[in-house]
Amino acid sequence: MNNLPNIVNISGAVRYPGDYPLKSNNEKVSDIILRAGNILESAYLKSSSLIRDNNQIRLSFERILSNPKSKDNLILSDGDRIIISEKTDYIQIIGEV
Secondary structure (H helix, E strand, O other): OOOOOOEEEEEEOEOOOEEEEOOOOOOEHHHHHHHOOOEOOOEOHHHOEEEEOOEEEOOOHHHHHHOOOOOOOOEOOOOOEEEEOEOOOOOOOOOOO
């Protein structure tokens, strides 16, 4: 019998990145983002992702945060990782200028 809590990790552009135990069986992406102190101004939500079983799941984090009832706001599982990307300060130009 395993009494250890289920753990998810959140990293990147959040106030308090780290490991968080799931408080219930229906805790969602938005719940962990809020527990992690919410996103920082440097967050780039369009390239953020959820990793589950080594598979990247693309979600609309913008939709999740603006509407927690969104279908993108998935229920989390043990071992899930949320990566909130940060904006970069450079621009890449390809081709002749």
